[in-house]
Amino acid sequence: MTQDNNTNNQNIQILHSQLNDLLEEAKKISEEIDETNKKSREEIDIIHSKMNDSIAQIKQICSDLDQVDKEAGDELDALVLERVNELEE
């Protein structure tokens, strides 16, 4: 009877120990996941920020070109107006 109890207790201890090992393993993986996400996030944020800078730079150039378009468009309007005036006189 005592031997049976001892065996049972041993089994319980083994199961307990196995469960604790699994718990430690799960904790470790959970930390790994957090670490993976953290590192990934840091890198993505840096790259994304650089990409945003590049896109902003491109948009700024587009805006400069739009301004040149506007000025050139006004000059062409003035030329065409002048020309139409000359033609019909």
Added chain:
Amino acid sequence: MKKENINIIDSKDIDNMKLDNEKIVNSEIERIGKKQTAGEALTPTEKALLFTVTGQQESAQKLKETNPVETKLDTTVDANLNNENQTRFDVMPERKKGLLGRIYEGLYKIPGVNKIVGKLEIAYNNIHINGLTNKERKLQEEIDEIDKEIKLSEKSREIVQSFIIDAKSKGAPVTALEKDMFSTARRIEDLSREKADLQEESQEQREKRDLYINKRNEVADKLINYYDEKIKPMEKELDNLQGLKSQLDLRFIATEITHKKQKTDLRDIEEKMAHIMQSWSEEGRSEGAIKKTLKDLERYLAKGKESIEKEKNKLFDEQAEIENDVAEANRLVALYKEKRDEFVRIKENRPIEVKKDIKADQSLKGVPLTESIFADKAKERLSAESYVARWNEYLQSGNNTESLKTTIDLKDFLETTKWSNNFVLDFEDFKKIIPAYYRSKGTLVNNDMLNNTLDKFYKEKV
């Protein structure tokens, strides 16, 4: 009243316009019509002319039908002019405003016409203002007519002169003949003066036209030069963007593969836990003694899964956003490059070219996170170190018949992917990470060739 409804040209004004170019306009319309029927692309000026002529006919007809009293000039043109030009426009006679309306109307009414390209094209190709004008042509015709008359008068003077000589030799009176000759000489003088005036006027017209052409070319050159200057840094930024996007694609894929492995690890724990619990219940024990441990274990498993899922969704959204941003940047650069090419084409009077659709360059698109195109591959699992070693060995071996020989630096590969030496992955993942890795390093590798090499590598080495 809506703006487009105000845009009406008085039919009376149209009738009163001196359309000296009517024949040319008609032949132009005929030519454009044929071009359109043949399915050829029309230039903005051609579209504008076609639209203007047919549109005005319809507008005038509609006006007569609906409101014969109210007549308003085209307000589309002045609404699009800057203040300075608007002041010039305001003081123009109505018929000139009408002419300008005819020239500009299509530019502002046809959707999709690029205004600056359209304006440049008008300045270069519009039949009213380009090349030898009708006024110049008329002046030249008048000069030619006067020339003919001068020649005739001179001939006449020569004949009278010979009559006078003949009459004098015969002693006949010459007073009337001399009077006639004097009158012819006066006529020649008058005609010569008239011719000189017309030539001067014609010269002035040519100078004005040349001045216009010079100014117009200056504007075109300024545009082209400025675009040339700005497109280079734009393309450089786009290359930079592409490089950064490749790095991000690699990061997305590496994270996805890492998550996949972590999910497998979590699943293994779950299976082991289930196995332990089964043994526990077979012993007839209650869960009371291990309740806290179980709860903690379940909490960590759930937390791990949730973190992965949350990050996965975040990455998915982020990737879609980046795809859009890069596609938009690519579209913008293509748009301005196309405009620059259009300026050059118009200046050189080259025919319009068939344009490539400005869409996101497919090569810029990364591999979607959800895509699993390698599902048919066996799930051989090796460490990252082992894969790279085998891959490098295969690339340098005689078995590799493809031209890809660029081996991978293990240290850099592990640093870039943030994996450990013994990080285990299957071939499906290896095949996914390799193209992304090469792209992120700026190594130009043909996708088909890389896939072939990977497939052969898989058969021989894995």
